[in-house]
Amino acid sequence: MPRSGSRHRRASALALGIGLLALAACAAPQTEASQTYDDWDSVLADADGQTVQLWMYGGDDQGNAYVDDVLSPAAAEYGVTVERVPVTDTRDALNRVFTEIQAGRSDGTVDLIWVNGDNFRTGKAADAWLCDWTGLLPSMAGTDPDDPLLQSDFGTPVDGCEAPWHKAQFTLAYNAEAIPDPPTTLAGVLDWAEAHPGRFTYPAPPDFTGSVFVREVLASVSGGSDKVPATFSEDAYDELSPALYERLSALAPSLWRGGDTYPANEAELGQLFADRQIDITMTYGPATLTDLVADGTYPPETKVLTLEEGTVGNASFLGLPANSDSIAGAMVVANVALSVEQQVAKAQPDVWGQFTVLDIDGLGDADRALFDALPTSPVVPGYDVLSRNAHGELAAEWVPALDDGWRSGVLQE
Amino acid sequence: MSFAPVARRRGTTAQRVQGALLVLPAVLPAALVVGGGIGATLLQAFGLMPVAGPAVARADAFLAHPRELGAAVIVSLAVATVATLVAVVVGTVAAVVIVSGRIGSRLIAALGATTVTVPHLIGAAAIGLLLSDAGVLPRLLGIPPEAWPAWVGGPLWGAVIAEFAWKESAFVALVVTGTLATRIATYDETAALLGAGRWRRFRHVLLPLTMPSIVICAAISFVYALGSYEVSWLLGRTYPEPLPVLAVRLFQGVSLDSRPEAAAVALITCAIALAFVGGTFAALRRTAVWR
Numbered sequence: 059m060p061r062s063g064s065r066h067r068r069a070s071a072l073a074l075g076i077g078l079l080a081l082a083a084c085a086a087p088q089t090e091a092s093q094t095y096d097d098w099d100s101v102l103a104d105a106d107g108q109t110v111q112l113w114m115y116g117g118d119d120q121g122n123a124y125v126d127d128v129l130s131p132a133a134a135e136y137g138v139t140v141e142r143v144p145v146t147d148t149r150d151a152l153n154r155v156f157t158e159i160q161a162g163r164s165d166g167t168v169d170l171i172w173v174n175g176d177n178f179r180t181g182k183a184a185d186a187w188l189c190d191w192t193g194l195l196p197s198m199a200g201t202d203p204d205d206p207l208l209q210s211d212f213g214t215p216v217d218g219c220e221a222p223w224h225k226a227q228f229t230l231a232y233n234a235e236a237i238p239d240p241p242t243t244l245a246g247v248l249d250w251a252e253a254h255p256g257r258f259t260y261p262a263p264p265d266f267t268g269s270v271f272v273r274e275v276l277a278s279v280s281g282g283s284d285k286v287p288a289t290f291s292e293d294a295y296d297e298l299s300p301a302l303y304e305r306l307s308a309l310a311p312s313l314w315r316g317g318d319t320y321p322a323n324e325a326e327l328g329q330l331f332a333d334r335q336i337d338i339t340m341t342y343g344p345a346t347l348t349d350l351v352a353d354g355t356y357p358p359e360t361k362v363l364t365l366e367e368g369t370v371g372n373a374s375f376l377g378l379p380a381n382s383d384s385i386a387g388a389m390v391v392a393n394v395a396l397s398v399e400q401q402v403a404k405a406q407p408d409v410w411g412q413f414t415v416l417d418i419d420g421l422g423d424a425d426r427a428l429f430d431a432l433p434t435s436p437v438v439p440g441y442d443v444l445s446r447n448a449h450g451e452l453a454a455e456w457v458p459a460l461d462d463g464w465r466s467g468v469l470q471e
Numbered sequence: 472m473s474f475a476p477v478a479r480r481r482g483t484t485a486q487r488v489q490g491a492l493l494v495l496p497a498v499l500p501a502a503l504v505v506g507g508g509i510g511a512t513l514l515q516a517f518g519l520m521p522v523a524g525p526a527v528a529r530a531d532a533f534l535a536h537p538r539e540l541g542a543a544v545i546v547s548l549a550v551a552t553v554a555t556l557v558a559v560v561v562g563t564v565a566a567v568v569i570v571s572g573r574i575g576s577r578l579i580a581a582l583g584a585t586t587v588t589v590p591h592l593i594g595a596a597a598i599g600l601l602l603s604d605a606g607v608l609p610r611l612l613g614i615p616p617e618a619w620p621a622w623v624g625g626p627l628w629g630a631v632i633a634e635f636a637w638k639e640s641a642f643v644a645l646v647v648t649g650t651l652a653t654r655i656a657t658y659d660e661t662a663a664l665l666g667a668g669r670w671r672r673f674r675h676v677l678l679p680l681t682m683p684s685i686v687i688c689a690a691i692s693f694v695y696a697l698g699s700y701e702v703s704w705l706l707g708r709t710y711p712e713p714l715p716v717l718a719v720r721l722f723q724g725v726s727l728d729s730r731p732e733a734a735a736v737a738l739i740t741c742a743i744a745l746a747f748v749g750g751t752f753a754a755l756r757r758t759a760v761w762r
Contacts (some may be wrong), residue, residue, distance in 0.1 A: 132479045137716070149723035156730070176725040184523040184727060256617065262709040298699050319624045319708045333605035458725050469710045470538070 067422060098194055101386045106137035108387030112376075113151035114172035115326050116144020120346060124410040128403050132394050137204065138387040143168075148177050155379045165467040166381035173377040174221060175212040179454035181377060182214060182458035188378045189219040191389060197396035200425075202417035206450060209371040213288055213453030221392035224412035226403060227444040228270050228369040229344035231437075235359040236337040242366050244278040247338065248305065252312040257337045259314035259321060259330065262469065263461035267324040269293040270370060271340055272464055273452055276302045282367060285451035290455035299460065303467035314396055320469070334354055338363070342372075344444060345411025348435040368447025373415055402428045509741060515734035522727050532731035533739075536721075540736065542711035544743070549711060550628050550703070551696035554635035559689050561636065562643025563681070566671065569644065570651045580648070586641035591634070595702040596633045599623055623706050630706040635699070639692035643685070650684040651677065683755055690751040694744045714740040 095101045110133070116122060122142065132138040145151050151171045158166045173181070181187050192198055201208055201222060208222045209215070230247065232240050236257070241250045251258035261268030277283040279301045287294050310317030314336055321327040326339055331339035332355050339356075341347070350356040376392045378385065394400060400422065401414040417427050434440065482490070514520040518529045569580045589597075599608050603623040604616035622629040655677065662676045700715040707713065712720065714736055722733035 143608075147723055149725070153723065160520060160522060180725045180727060189504075264724070315621065318621075318626065319710075322704070322709060333616065335605060454725075465710070 063280045069107040104386035105390040108384040110169040110387040112170045113143045120410045161325045164384040169382040169384045171377045175452045179214040187219040188380045190323040200416040210340040212451040220277040220377040221414035223374045226370045230363040232338045234361045255312045262320035265323045290453045306468045371448040398425045407435045512734045532735040533734045543714045543717045546711045547713040554632045555693040557636035558639035561640035565644035566647035583641040583644045592701045595705045635696045643688040655680045
């Protein structure tokens, strides 16, 4: 049947052609210039009636409840509806933005992302963020313009491309019932792990928590955080990383399951800690510890392990994608989230327990009193104790380099 | 599926056009989604659809992680093969029991029907809660976590294989039961009347006649296990990663190069799956029953 065959081929060719044309249209990454604002009043006017999709890590119940029950009603007073979109990893949100930019969409569905570090840098490299907008926010007046944690995010200049949200401190916690005499330095923790085989592990990078733990070990084996240059260079990496991987490879046989495998993320690590399979856990959100102990998930004797050399601290931000279709609404939400009322509410241990980005010393007496009146947690000491001797994050370029090196140098060995 | 030797009827042109029009509403969206998806993945893998910067045709995304890619192919093929084999054996035996009408056959049929409706993600979470070191089973049995074998995250991928085999065996059982309930039953009865025993009937009547269904089921199970992300991610190991887990990790990577690399891994997964399906159909066409 030659006739039918050639018709069949023609139809196939036509279908293929249409498909390729459609794809070619998608392949041109081009977004229109987004709307920009010069004064706050026009932002408020435009924001009224807008819906803001806030994409954030959805695995933190307290964080979810804070956004739904505290932040959203406050934003609603300005006529802005906040829709929380839970993601398992912040990269999912960023990927959504990239995909929409690739598809040429200027009416993007992602309006705000809870972001920091390497995700921020990657978004900035792809011009995915709206920049120079945080200066418009009235609430920015409450922050300290010289605070290094707010000026650069893992070494990437913030440049007004994201609004500060709260501060975090990397924290180790241990079961005091199993460890009556805890180590006081990170090197001591590693030695303790070797003396107690199977009772310690850490999440596998590129998991956020596992990744920061590896950077802490890098600082420890390098003789202190000030010995690791914050800006990335191949030379510094080549000089410093071999000792890190050597130490972690030597540690591996003493880890949970003999280092044969690693928990995939902080949640799996926490599960091992809750099951009493390990005696030390770690988190970038120590605020969650209070609730986990109170509801019986974690051992009642859980205590925070403060290290002599301090741990790394950073700030979390709200990033505004350049192709958002609710830019004004997103700015209003970021401004509300940065207000004294919201920062105090979020710092309540039974709400979320997140440390404020505001400069408490620079606040008025009445506002400062609100922060001073915050109740203390029986598990987690205050930010001043947690952040003692704290050091800043390395430049974001360090993160993928160290993570990849760990996978090939420690995991696959 | 008909097993009678009926000659294929070509039909008139009008009839063929009518037939084509009738299937078009189903075929067109499927072709657009699959074709569009694979097309976009192709463009990304070859650098023609970058997030930022100019589009430059290149194939280096395929060579970026040779060691991890090799390990991923091996572990994906191994897990999918073992899970499929277990599912086919368990599912076929279950189907034979279901059609035998013996005591318990209704129970097995009900269990199979229920299992099919459970999503893989729920199945994976349930298997994880059941079989992990401090899971329900070791607690019930009073076995401490250190003494419990590493089903979840273990070197033999026990929990992953168990989940795929459990879910897919129910699928195989239902399809094979449907096939066995056709006129094959009459061949089976004839053989029984002629004095064939249970095993002989299974070996020489039931198995050859149901083989096309079993092979198709096996191909579907295999391709599913090869491309499934959530089960391997939840119950598997940090290294080596199966292909879909590697693809998703690369897709979420921080560097802008990692998206083409993820697309390359996805394309390789797709190529293996297509090759397997193609091979299955080529093999089926050779069987007498299929013709």
